[in-house]
Amino acid sequence: MAETVTLMKTAQAGESFPEPAQKGDAEKRGRKASKEVRQLQLIEATIDSLAKRGYSETTMADVADGAGLSRGIVNFHFESKEKLLVATLQHMYDEYSAHWRGALQKAGDDPARQLQALVAADFDRSICNKRKLAAWCAFWGEAKSRPTYQALSGSRDAAYQNHFVALCQALKADGGYGFDPQGLALALSAMLEGLWLRLMMGTEDTTRETALQAANEFLASAFPKHYPLTPAGKPREA
Amino acid sequence: MAETVTLMKTAQAGESFPEPAQKGDAEKRGRKASKEVRQLQLIEATIDSLAKRGYSETTMADVADGAGLSRGIVNFHFESKEKLLVATLQHMYDEYSAHWRGALQKAGDDPARQLQALVAADFDRSICNKRKLAAWCAFWGEAKSRPTYQALSGSRDAAYQNHFVALCQALKADGGYGFDPQGLALALSAMLEGLWLRLMMGTEDTTRETALQAANEFLASAFPKHYPLTPAGKPREA
DNA sequence: CATAGTTTGTTGAACATTCATTCAAAATCT
DNA sequence: AGATTTTGAATGAATGTTCAACAAACTATG
Secondary structure, eight states, X not given: OOOOOOOOOOSOOSSSOOOSOOOOOSSSOHHHHHHHHHHHHHHHHHHHHHHHHOGGGOOHHHHHHHHTOOTTHHHHHSSSHHHHHHHHXXXXXXXXXXXXXXXXXXXXXXXXXXXXXXXXHTTOTTTSSHHHHHHHHHHHHHHTTOHHHHHHHOSXXXXXXXXXXXXXXXXXXXXXXXXXXXXXXXXXXXXXXXHHHHHHHOOSSOXXXXXXXXXXXXXXXXXXXXXXXXXXXXXXXX | OOOOOOOOOOSOOOOSOOOSSOOOOOSSSSOSOOHHHHHHHHHXXXXXXXXXXXXXXXXXXXXXXXXXXXXXXXXXXXXXXXXXXXXXXXXXXXXXXXXXXXXXXXXXXXXXXXXXXXXXXXXXXXXXXXXXXXXXXXXXXXXXXXXXXXXXHOSSOHHHHHHHHHHHHHHXXXXXXXXXXXXXXXXXXXXXXXXXXXXXXXXXXXXXXXXXXXXXXXXXXXXXXXXXXXXXXXXXXX
């Protein structure tokens, strides 16, 4: 793994427009800052294109047009199309990772709360929207045949999985359940990914709310002592 | 829906190897085979190519080479690349559909048995192998941006989902559980799809057996009265 | 401060490659 | 012979990449 394109994230440039007028960044030169902004702008345009046209029909021209720039610009900031896509995947991966870690932090020390927070985080609007899900799916479709993508394509990586196993173990010890923590954790995270897939396809009437309810239904079934059922199918409110 | 390419399934075409060069040279070299055999041969070659190179790199030439035939042959049997891919997806869809219906039939009348059979069917070798899973994933990645694929891309369709809901309802009535059948059924089928995705990526040490165990762990947790836990994490043997 | 020179960023056209499709001729079957 | 299937080269369109010229921002120097 020679080079991993890593970008500094300046603020959360995620959803809104990048402000054209960057103030006098005392230390940074306007030029250098502009470079990172440009790259982020191109990455966002790439996500747009992936979501709208799919992986196989995403072209350099479409990305450039989407960013409102000229054709050759992408090869200047990213060496090739391949590297642009890797950088885009890396960006989404970093964002997802930061998001669930943040949610975990906010959840406090109670394992039951933490697990519920992790699950809920997956369906947060900032992460779970048509555009991003479609982009994820586009990469999944190519991951198996591209070694470069494989490591990053599972947004739910080993660290994520370890957290789930640990939480299942903690709840088991506390509630005296009979399941195997490893297996149940796998079932849980797989279900979250599967729900993402459903939302992505968007054919059925599955919405973010429906999906979250289904996930909570799972929690209530597997950990009845920690998540008592309510009529709405939603565990106790925070 | 003008034309749905429906193919007769002659025997079970090779599951084991991605064999690019067909060795069963029973007849003369590639010459003159029945139209249906040739179409099936090309579809199998398409699945091979999708699995090996991914959707975006699957070319007509690669398919033709994989089938050991000439370049122009695909446009003769299938009008275009698009139609070849739709026929391939249709073929996989039909196969999957027939498989779970067969498993359900064999399971008898007991809902608990039926549900377990449906889950186990998903991890049967004939359906759940690297080659097929990779092909499924390739289509998933393109489905959102191609209306033609959407209907077929969810191998788990409305009929499948309805069976799950009905079984969850039956078990709830029998066991006095508190869950919402609709939600739990969604969680269940999403988990199965998510486990497929894990198997496909193949990065971790997730195997077909591990995945099936995780799914059974889910069943045991959600329906404790119907699937008592055993040390192996696997519900009672049939 | 002003000016010239250098670096950095951007453009758009040209180029080379890949690939789906077409089709006339050949091969094979009825 | 006539119909059907197969071949392989030709064609044209799409697309990633390169590059020479240009513009803007920055630096050095007078």
